[in-house]
Amino acid sequence: xxxxxxxxxxxxxxxxxxxxxxxxxxxxxxxxxxxxxxxxxxxxxxxxxxxxxxxxxxxxxxxxxxxxxxxxxxxxxxxxxxxxxxxxxxxxxxxxxxxxxxxxxxxxxxxxxxxxxxxxxxxx
Numbered sequence: 009x010x011x012x013x014x015x016x017x018x019x020x021x022x023x024x025x026x027x028x029x030x031x032x033x034x035x036x037x038x039x040x041x042x043x044x045x046x047x048x049x050x051x052x053x054x055x056x057x058x059x060x061x062x063x064x065x066x067x068x069x070x071x072x073x074x075x076x077x078x079x080x081x082x083x084x085x086x087x088x089x090x091x092x093x094x095x096x097x098x099x100x101x102x103x104x105x106x107x108x109x110x111x112x113x114x115x116x117x118x119x120x121x122x123x124x125x126x127x128x129x130x131x132x
Contacts, residue, residue, distance in 0.1 A: 009125060010123055010124050011125050012125065012126045012127070014126055014128055015107055015129065015132040016130055016132075017107075020057070020060065021053060021057060021059045021060065023061055024061075025062065025063040025087075028115055028121075029042065029120075029121065030042060030043060030076075031043060031118055035065055035069050035072060040073075040076045043119070043121065044119070045120045045121040045124070046121050047081070047082075048122075049126075050083070053083075053126075054128075059083060059085050059086075060085060060086045060087075060088065061084045061087045062096065064090070064093045065090075066089060066090055073087065074087060098112065
């Protein structure tokens with residue numbers, strides 16, 4: 009189990025789709041599959057947070073992808089398609105009072121999000 013403590017500020021979530029929240033390459037099959045723990049994880053994301061989904065899927069799968077996510081109550085603000093398959097690099101500044109503003113969580117492909125627990129804290 010991995011506990012991630014977050015500040016009470018609004019957050020920007022950058023989340024990969026395939027292998028992270030949906031079974032890898034399941035969009036090429038008849039049925040896409042939401043991975044374990046994703047629904048529960050998503051329910052804990054504060055409503056005021058922004059969610060940007062990233063995928064190497066081509067734009068031609070946008071309707072199928074977004075229809076599936078919506079049917080599973082996976083809310084998002086933007087989906088970026090045709091992303092590179094290599095590393096995704098986030099660079100951000102540290103707040104003057106010390107708040108670390110860039111976090112990275114790597115999960116094993118197709119394991120889902122069951123092992124990640126987020127907790128909002130006033131002490132961060």
